[in-house]
Amino acid sequence: MSEATGAPKPGKIKVLLELVKFEHSVFALPYAYIGAIYGAATVLFAVPAIFPAPAPQPTPWVTLANWPTWTAALWVTVAMVGARAVAFAINRAVDKEIDARNPRTASRAVPAGLINAGELWLFSAIMLAAYLFAVFQLSPITHWLWPIPLAMFLVYPYLKRFTCLCHFWLGACLGLAPVAGWVAVGAPISDPAPWVFGLAVTLWTAGFDMIYATQDLECDVRDGLHSVPADLGISRALVITKITHGVTFVLLVAGGLLVQAGWPYWVGVLIAGILLAYENAIVKPDDRSRVNAAFFTTNGVIAVILLAGVIADRLVAR
Numbered sequence: 633m634s635e636a637t638g639a640p641k642p643g644k645i646k647v648l649l650e651l652v653k654f655e656h657s658v659f660a661l662p663y664a665y666i667g668a669i670y671g672a673a674t675v676l677f678a679v680p681a682i683f684p685a686p687a688p689q690p691t692p693w694v695t696l697a698n699w700p701t702w703t704a705a706l707w708v709t710v711a712m713v714g715a716r717a718v719a720f721a722i723n724r725a726v727d728k729e730i731d732a733r734n735p736r737t738a739s740r741a742v743p744a745g746l747i748n749a750g751e752l753w754l755f756s757a758i759m760l761a762a763y764l765f766a767v768f769q770l771s772p773i774t775h776w777l778w779p780i781p782l783a784m785f786l787v788y789p790y791l792k793r794f795t796c797l798c799h800f801w802l803g804a805c806l807g808l809a810p811v812a813g814w815v816a817v818g819a820p821i822s823d824p825a826p827w828v829f830g831l832a833v834t835l836w837t838a839g840f841d842m843i844y845a846t847q848d849l850e851c852d853v854r855d856g857l858h859s860v861p862a863d864l865g866i867s868r869a870l871v872i873t874k875i876t877h878g879v880t881f882v883l884l885v886a887g888g889l890l891v892q893a894g895w896p897y898w899v900g901v902l903i904a905g906i907l908l909a910y911e912n913a914i915v916k917p918d919d920r921s922r923v924n925a926a927f928f929t930t931n932g933v934i935a936v937i938l939l940a941g942v943i944a945d946r947l948v949a950r
Contacts, residue, residue, distance in 0.1 A: 647741050658932045660809045662939035663833050664712050667813025667826050668700045669942050670891045673949075674819045693771055693817040699946070700817050707769040708816050712809065714763030719785035719805070721756040725749075726789040734851040771818040781808050792852075796863040799838040799845070807834030825890040832883035839876035840911065840931050842869045846920050866917045877908045884938070893945050900941020904934045 672694045690696045693704040700708070724731070724742045732743035741747050760782075767778045784805050791798035807830040814826035845852070845859040846869065852862040861869040884901045887893075911930040914922040 647746050658935055659837070660716065660806045660833075660935075661709065661712050662935040663806070663809040663829065664708050664813035664816075665700075665705070665939055666942045667810030667829060668704065668708055668817050669813075669946055670825065670829075671814035671819030671823075672700045672817045673698045673891070673946065674823060675817065691818055704770065704817050707766040708813055711763050711766035711770070711774075711812075711816070714759045714761075714766060715781050715785070717759035718756050718763065718782065719788070721752055721759070722786060723789045725752060730855060730857070733855065734848060736847060736851075770816040773815050773818075773821060774812070777812075777815070781805065781812070784808070792857045792859060794858065796858040796860045798858065799841040799860060800834065802841050803834035803836070803838035806837045807831060809833060823890075825887055828883055828887040828890060832880050832887060835876040835883065836880040836908075836931075836934075839873040839880065842873045842876075843911070843915050843923060845869070846915070847923055866920075870912070870915065870917060874912050877912060881905045881908060893942075894948050896944035896948055897941045900938045900944075903937050903941075907934050907937070 675691065675694045675698060690701075693701055695701055724740065727737075728742050731737035731740050738744065742752065763782075764778065767774050784801070788798065788801055788805060791801050810829035810833060811821070811826040814823070815821050819826075842860045846861045846866050848859070849861045849866065851857075852859050859869075860872055864872075881901070881904070884904065888897050888901060891897075907930050
């Protein structure tokens with residue numbers, strides 16, 4: 633088959649993974665695990681009416697020790713990675729012309745012509761199928777809720793054409809992660825804890841996305857695109873980032889109180905708070921040279937540190 637009409641050749645797999653920034657899953661995936669781990673701790677097991685010695689019955693998603701099963705963790709991973717890949721593919725397709733005009737993004741696979749439309753949509757279809765298959769291996773409520781993240785991902789790339797609130801919409805997309813992990817293992821969606829964690833992730837993401845957007849200030853202004861730096865200026869954007877990250881820290885504290893977290897969680901939150909302060913300190917209105925360090929390195933470490941604190945907390949509680 634020709635390259636234009638056939639499936640992606642093995643040499644293009646690397647290009648596709650780079651296109652969807654597979655390694656950036658570290659931003660959202662740990663929060664889905666956090667939701668699943670704390671959600672599993674709330675699940676109550678049914679006791680069969682068998683006399684004289686009834687025994688609790690585990691679910692397919694939670695062990696009797698109130699941990700997510702390994703299969704649940706696997707399907708949460710597949711669902712998160714699949715949905716995120718679809719979101720990135722849609723974003724790259726919608727922003728093709730914008731990316732081509734921006735020196736920072738012109739070398740991306742789509743504007744650079746490294747893959748064609750057929751290959752991009754075939755990859756998206758495969759990732760969508762993986763997402764749907766994974767969802768239907770999880771708690772029944774997810775069988776009804778699966779369209780919500782996809783709809784939010786579809787809207788996101790168009791928002792910067794109309795409003796600088798696009799950062800907060802992106803934040804809400806990632807903020808679904810702890811809620812999704814929570815309900816994926818059968819924990820009650822009415823519990824406030826996953827929503828508090830979700831709001832924390834929303835504001836954390838919106839804040840670091842504003843830092844990231846400072847790189848494209850000149851191109852956004854030229855193209856009439858909206859972002860907080862482009863609409864309000866870098867100085868105000870960085871102040872707003874500091875505020876959102878301050879509230880993020882407060883929400884992480886509130887979430888820990890709701891799940892009655894132990895000391896390992898609080899150690900993780902304290903380290904995360906220090907890293908958030910560091911992230912906001914190294915980017916200045918007149919010096920954007922360390923944006924990538926703030927965006928990629930620091931935020932990835934924050935997510936992993938928080939997950940490690942949650943795992944340690946549950947191990948201690950166990």
